Amino acid sequence: MGSSTQVKLPVIDLSLKSLNLKSSAWVTKCDEVRCALEEYGCFIAVYDGVSGELRDATFRASQELFKLPTEVKALNILDTPYGGYTQPPMLPLYESLGIEHVTTKEGIESFTKLMWPSGNQSFSESMLMYSKAVAELDQTVMKMVAASYGIEEPYESIRGSTTYLLKPTKYLSTQGNEKIAGIHPHTDRCFMTYLHQNEVNGLQIKAKDGEWIDVDYPPSSFVVMAGDAFMVWTNGRIEAPTHRVMLTTGNKDRFVLGIFATIRDQITVPQQLVDEDHPLQFHAFDNSKYTHFCYTEEGLKSECPIKTYCGV
Ligand SMILES: O=C(O)CCC(=O)C(=O)O
Numbered sequence: 097m098g099s100s101t102q103v104k105l106p107v108i109d110l111s112l113k114s115l116n117l118k119s120s121a122w123v124t125k126c127d128e129v130r131c132a133l134e135e136y137g138c139f140i141a142v143y144d145g146v147s148g149e150l151r152d153a154t155f156r157a158s159q160e161l162f163k164l165p166t167e168v169k170a171l172n173i174l175d176t177p178y179g180g181y182t183q184p185p186m187l188p189l190y191e192s193l194g195i196e197h198v199t200t201k202e203g204i205e206s207f208t209k210l211m212w213p214s215g216n217q218s219f220s221e222s223m224l225m226y227s228k229a230v231a232e233l234d235q236t237v238m239k240m241v242a243a244s245y246g247i248e249e250p251y252e253s254i255r256g257s258t259t260y261l262l263k264p265t266k267y268l269s270t271q272g273n274e275k276i277a278g279i280h281p282h283t284d285r286c287f288m289t290y291l292h293q294n295e296v297n298g299l300q301i302k303a304k305d306g307e308w309i310d311v312d313y314p315p316s317s318f319v320v321m322a323g324d325a326f327m328v329w330t331n332g333r334i335e336a337p338t339h340r341v342m343l344t345t346g347n348k349d350r351f352v353l354g355i356f357a358t359i360r361d362q363i364t365v366p367q368q369l370v371d372e373d374h375p376l377q378f379h380a381f382d383n384s385k386y387t388h389f390c391y392t393e394e395g396l397k398s399e400c401p402i403k404t405y406c407g408v
């Protein structure tokens with residue numbers, strides 16, 4: 097169980113020029129995205145919507161954020177458990193913050209003002225541009241999955257209530273011989289996650305056979321990963337993969353920019369995904385209430401909180 101395999105996650109080109117496809121190639125690509133998600137719950141997307149320059153500016157902004165005094169970072173308190181400033185004593189290498197509604201000017205500006213009362217325009221601008229570019233990737237991925245399942249209409253009805261949380265994360269470098277846990281195994285509670293890292297690897301995904309897959313993804317690409325809410329929406333066809341971070345010796349800190357897409361409205365399984373072979377697996381649910389449930393006594397002891405919470 098502790099070992100990892102040489103299996104590689106599928107890599108799918110979602111760069112803007114590669115999506116200008118004639119209909120049959122577009123259908124094939126949509127199916128490729130859906131199949132990767134059904135098999136692994138995630139895949140690596142090559143995506144050029146974030147230029148090298150924007151990427152560098154965003155990681156610089158993130159480094160600047162982590163250099164702030166702890167008491168300033170600790171002002172980042174969100175209603176979601178572990179949503180705001182987090183540095184758990186049992187994970188000494190890990191530190192993260194949460195920026196809600198990050199694709200809106202108001203969202204990023206209120207966070208920036210909290211961290212830098214006299215302002216930090218370059219921080220706001222790069223984080224906003226970065227998040228908007230990743231939100232575009234999200235809309236593309238969602239359109240592709242919806243097209244592949246024939247559920248474009250139900251997707252259109254929830255699309256407008258998507259909200260994005262940006263979680264800049266830092267893992268301190270480690271000098272020991274042993275691999276050290278950066279974050280414990282978990283599934284994400286949201287609809288979809290988009291991860292982008294500096295050149296330091298560490299993410300591992302648990303495959304269906306129980307083996308851990310090391311995720312090695314180049315700077316120009318993103319890990320696209322389903323969350324628990326997506327499993328509900330697809331009536332269990334796409335499962336949120338268990339993942340963790342294990343850090344090896346190195347001199348460089350690991351920086352990750354995670355964007356978490358959540359649907360504010362109730363999520364209901366589209367009727368097109370329910371039939372005799374696929375009976376309804378989940379009742380309609382509210383993502384935010386579910387996230388709170390995960391940290392209740394019942395949620396914490398459940399092996400699969402999403403099934404406990406709204407499974408049929
Ligand atoms: O650092 C990573 O690569 C993954 C982070 C993660 O799983 C999370 O923030 O939920």
Ligand SMILES: [Fe+2]
Binds near residue numbers: 284339
């Ligand atoms: Fe995660």
